[in-house]
Amino acid sequence: MREIESLPDLGATISGGGSLRGLRLQDLDLTGHEDDLLARSDVEGMVVLGGTMSDALAAHLRGHGALVFPGDPHAPVNPYRSTLYQPHELYAGLREHGYAATPDSRAYHWARDGAVRHDAFVTLLRAIHDDSMGDALDEVIGPRAVAGVMGGHAVERGTDRYAGAALLGHALADAGLTVVTGGGPGAMEAANLGALAPTADALTEALARLAPVPSFRPDVGAWARVALDVHDDLLTTPLRTPEPQVRSIGIPTWFYGHEPPNVFCTGIAKYFSNALREDGLLARCTAGLVVLEGAAGTVQEVFQSATRLYYAAAGDALPVVVLVGRRHWTQTVPVWPALTALAAGRPMAERVHLVDSVEDAAALVTEAAPA
Template sequence: MPAHAAHHGDQEIETLEEFDATVSARGTLSGFRVQAVDLTDRTRELLATDTAGAVFLGCAMRQNAAAKVRADGALVFPPLPGLPFDPYRGLVYSPDELFASLAEGGYEATPDALSYTWFQRTKADRDVFSSMLRAVHDDSVSDALDELLVGARVVGVMGGHAMARGTEAYEGAARLGRTLARSGLTVATGGGPGAMEAANLGAYAAPYDDEMLVEALQLLSKAPKFTPSITDWAGVAFEVRTRWPKGGTSVGIPTWFYGHEPPNPFASHIAKYFANATREDGLLARSNTGVVFLPGAAGTVQEIFDNATPNYYESRGEPTPMVLVNRAHWTEKLPTWPLLQSLARGRSMEARIALVDRIEEVPDALERLES
């Protein structure tokens, strides 16, 4: 899965390389949308190129270039200084981007933590401008995520954040992520700690031999949870990434709504949102190959029925496969399975749901439900 999917037909320019290629090949930027590209060193090109009808979203440029493109009739939304995030970003996040400054200043100094602090402050102020910026940011992230996943077979892995490193459950979730990634699927999770991190870790480990995951799990057990120190929890994850730098790709889709839950560093592509509802709906909607539900609490139960609702109303016989893992958890502790069965009875989704006892059964269950 590339860091950025080409999409030349839709008039969007999101990297300096795309900008240069478009100017060279077409000789015009008329009608294009240039998104979060630093154009301070492209003044000559901007002055010499037609930009009528173009839109520049958060693109830094010199004053004379900005005056010229405005005179052409382009719309210019300038960068907004002082924000810990770019509302016009053209690509999803990377772990290195969100955790920048972790080693120097601890988690509190990272863009991830600073964005959460900004969110909490502006949400309390009920600032309409800030709420608009959050909406623009989340729409930009959704656009970038859609471009990233073009043609991908995505399997969602859901589960609770409480699952600790060093446990059998965490190891099992990691092995599941590795198996799914090795089968050619793109693993997508809620992007947080616990079961979500484990699945992303497994996908990261997929290109390496099996012993790598064993050693990585041992290293991670030094900081089992993200409390009391997110700095220590994230730091040991980056130790793993440094030791094995060529990990496999996967997607994490977390939210600043739950600011106490940091994103995990093993998702190579992170689509982080301010709006949790947008994030949850988007994660499930993009899991086009199936969704696996590991044991969890309220959030995971909500995700089960968020996914069941469109499946219930699916009239073409193509519901998304759903696999719930751990019979005792979903029939006794949180008896979600009986209700899901009742909803599915007599509908096309009935043939697309399964309950399994062990994580090892998941790949076969997904294959069976897809056929």
């Protein structure tokens, strides 16, 4: 089996003369190759995921043993897409018609409606979409060292906590790490912003421009519009180093409809399943995880990462987990005592840390990151 996600690859495969059996064609416009494919009968076991083709070609492929997955004209997103989302895709139509009309908002309601009606086709498409997101995420991240930053969605722009999370993201990205967050607002947005900002001066200016709209409540539209403007300007500011780098990735979910995605990302991997999203996010934090102050969702992420460390086999390379905020994690939400009790006598004891500053957190992660 071989996945083909681009027309040049498909053209080379067809012209190469080899068998087309067992190929996986993902989200391709087959119009330009229709005559070539109609002339071929060696397509048994081929799987065609979405894309564009005539009824005649679809019938021909099915007639010779291929499996052609249809799309859903009512779906606000393409379940077979082979790439991560870009901010302007998810917020398309925001300025003209408001947030409710965007693909992001419509995808949430489409998924919810499908769940309420127990629509098996919608469930299938959501599952295929999420698998496609994982595949696209792997291709973008590749072998890069990834640092995760977790934190609460309620942290407002213009606050010291927001600025601290942004400085953390910037320091990690400048150290050559790809910064991954849960992709939502608050501390997650701040860390993605800091990572995307090419220079410290650009970050300072961005923080000032965002501060007048501190939260996505009550108006997601106003919150997202100013962010999109800042995002576009950041992309025109050159990096200090000429080498391209995937600095900032967001991995949000439509499970939480009240959390719109932040836009400060090189790519956005948005999932319908929060369970798949959480597991995939933490599994990719190969360089380490920094946990800023947060509540229930952040606590869940702490213990999901702790489970990986607790059950790691002897000799495994373990990422560091750094909690920021002694008072918060020992008194307000006393996670640290439970975490250290689990770690006692195990290799993970040397990989969990509690600090009070984002500077200390960044230093611990960058020092422990794989070369």
